[in-house]
Amino acid sequence: MPNQSPPTRYSAVAQGFHWLIAALIVVQFTLGWTAGNLPIGARKLARLDWHKSFGMTILMLAVLRLLWRLFHRPPELPAGMTAIERQLARATHVLFYVLLFVMPLTGWVMSSAKNFSVSWFHQFTWPNLIGPNERAFDVLRTTHDTLSWLLFALASLHILAALKHHFWHKDDVLKRMLPFTKSEKRS
Amino acid sequence: MRNIYLAGTAAVLLGAAAAVAAVASYTSDAQQSRLEFVGLQAGAEFKGVFHKFTANVDFAPDALASSRIDVQIDMNSVDSMDKDRDATIRGKDVFDVAHNPTAHYLTKSITKTAAGFAAVGALTLRGVTKDIPIEFQFVPGAAGAAKLSGSAKLNRLDFGVGQGDWKSTDTVGDAVKINFSLVLKPKG
Numbered sequence: 001m002p003n004q005s006p007p008t009r010y011s012a013v014a015q016g017f018h019w020l021i022a023a024l025i026v027v028q029f030t031l032g033w034t035a036g037n038l039p040i041g042a043r044k045l046a047r048l049d050w051h052k053s054f055g056m057t058i059l060m061l062a063v064l065r066l067l068w069r070l071f072h073r074p075p076e077l078p079a080g081m082t083a084i085e086r087q088l089a090r091a092t093h094v095l096f097y098v099l100l101f102v103m104p105l106t107g108w109v110m111s112s113a114k115n116f117s118v119s120w121f122h123q124f125t126w127p128n129l130i131g132p133n134e135r136a137f138d139v140l141r142t143t144h145d146t147l148s149w150l151l152f153a154l155a156s157l158h159i160l161a162a163l164k165h166h167f168w169h170k171d172d173v174l175k176r177m178l179p180f181t182k183s184e185k186r187s
Numbered sequence: 188m189r190n191i192y193l194a195g196t197a198a199v200l201l202g203a204a205a206a207v208a209a210v211a212s213y214t215s216d217a218q219q220s221r222l223e224f225v226g227l228q229a230g231a232e233f234k235g236v237f238h239k240f241t242a243n244v245d246f247a248p249d250a251l252a253s254s255r256i257d258v259q260i261d262m263n264s265v266d267s268m269d270k271d272r273d274a275t276i277r278g279k280d281v282f283d284v285a286h287n288p289t290a291h292y293l294t295k296s297i298t299k300t301a302a303g304f305a306a307v308g309a310l311t312l313r314g315v316t317k318d319i320p321i322e323f324q325f326v327p328g329a330a331g332a333a334k335l336s337g338s339a340k341l342n343r344l345d346f347g348v349g350q351g352d353w354k355s356t357d358t359v360g361d362a363v364k365i366n367f368s369l370v371l372k373p374k375g
Contacts (some may be wrong), residue, residue, distance in 0.1 A: 040271050042352035042359070049229035051357060053216040115268040119230030 006076045014074065017065040018177060024058050025155070027048065029105075053121045059104035068095060069087040078171040091157060099151050106147065110140035123179060148187060211249040212369035213333060215242035221368045222260065226343070227360030234265035234294040235276070241368050244335060246325060248304075251297045256306065256335070260290040280350040287313045293320075303337070312346040323367075333374035 009019070028051060033046035069123035077086055111118045112128035113136040119125050130136060175181045214330050222237045231295045238314035239261035246254040261283045277284045295318070303324040310319040323337025343349055353359060 040275060042355060045229055052229070114271075115233065116229065116272075117231035117233065122230030125231040135271070170315045 006073050007154070008075055010075060010173075011072065011178070013068060013135070014072065015177060015179055017068065019064070019179075021058060021061055024054055024061075025151070026060070028054055029152065036145070042064055043093060046109065049119065050115075052107065055104045055107050056118060056120050057125060058100065058107075062097070062100035062104070070096075075176055077175060078165070078169065080171070082167065089161070091156060092161075095150075095154055096158070099147060099154070103144065103147055105138050106144045110144055113137035113140060129162045199375050209247045210245045210253050211247055211331070211333075212374040213242075213244040213246065215240070215244070216370040217241070218273075219370035220259075221366075225364040227362070229358055229365075231339055232266060232359050233302065235265055235270075235273075237264050238266055239264035242335075242371070243374075244333075244369070246333070246335070246370055248325060251299065251304070252292075256294045256308065258292040258299075262288055262290055269297065280353050281348055284314055289329045291295070292319070310341065313348055317345055317348040321365075323345065332354070333371040334369065335371055336366075336368040338367070342361075 014133060017134050031047050031051040031054070037050060038044035038047065046106070081089070107130045108118055108126065112130045113133045115132040117125050117128055133146075162174045165171050166175070217239070220240070220242065222240050223234055224236075225232055225234050227233075237260050241259050243257045244255070246256070262282045263277060265282065267273055269275065276282055279285065290313075291311040292308050294306040297304055297306040300322065303310055303322065305320060305322050307316050307318050307320050309316050319339055321337055323335055323340040326334045326336075328334060341363055343359075344354065344356070344361050344365050349359065
């Protein structure tokens with residue numbers, strides 16, 4: 001593989017992972033943030049039920065995506081980028097991967113600490129990772145909330161950067177992640 | 188002919204008297220006994236226990252007609268290992284402990300089964316009384332003690348446990364499993 005030249009576009013699999021997980025994250029923000037504002041009750045429970053099922057789906061997809069990523073090379077960054085821009089782009093992507101794991105995991109442990117086991121769409125139940133622990137729950141909940149803001153900020157930066165590449169630099173950074181487009185080399 | 192009937196009746200009465208005499212009376216050891224419920228919430232099982240309950244048991248395997256199990260449960264002692272959930276369960280939409288502080292179970296009949304015993308009893312929960320069957324094992328222990336353990340199933344909505352939003356069974360299932368393990372000591 002090291003001898004192969006890097007692809008110019010993201011593959012269908014890479015695009016599938018990217019857009020599926022992106023869509024699920026939007027769903028997760030909607031469910032998670034609105035559930036957080038609901039009083040304790042059946043409606044909050046129902047919303048968090050979906051939130052947990054989707055969250056565990058993201059965790060499973062993240063495992064597959066990371067494995068896939070380890071064996072597949074992404075397209076290279078455009079030549080015109082400065083060293084700082086490259087490092088920032090790399091750091092953003094690494095942090096995304098970290099959060100893809102840490103968000104569901106903190107949610108899972110937090111549910112365990114609260115003694116509300118996590119179901120996957122009522123098909124099966126994930127084991128509790130820790131026993132009931134009120135203090136651990138409080139800490140994990142704060143962590144999960146804070147990291148959701150970090151993820152939100154990161155996603156905003158990511159979207160703005162993609163738009164900047166597309167409209168300002170007029171390169172194919174956005175297009176190569178879009179299905180049904182062709183990435184012609186734009187200078 | 189009449190004498191035969193009389194003799195027969197007398198024999199039955201004597202038998203019943205003998206059966207009454209054969210029943211041993213027990214009360215549950217509060218520390219060692221356990222009363223647990225298992226429900227389904229958001230697709231996942233959750234367990235809770237009642238810390239305070241008393242069982243008075245008159246029982247002998249060969250005198251089931253005069254055996255009975257009588258359990259009083261302090262609904263306020265519910266513990267599902269989460270204070271928010273416990274507060275909700277005690278609240279007016281679920282157990283409504285302010286108006287229904289105790290639940291009561293009293294057997295009406297007990298029969299022998301292949302695996303142990305089965306009973307039907309009246310359960311009063313949240314002000315509603317309904318017959319609930321149970322299955323149990325009875326194991327005599329040392330010094331007149333015994334262990335009575337078993338299980339039951341009930342539908343919470345039959346007792347109005349779950350009002351308002353909690354009537355929906357999408358998030359909290361209707362079926363609830365009960366497990367009990369009573370450590371019985373002889374009544375002194």
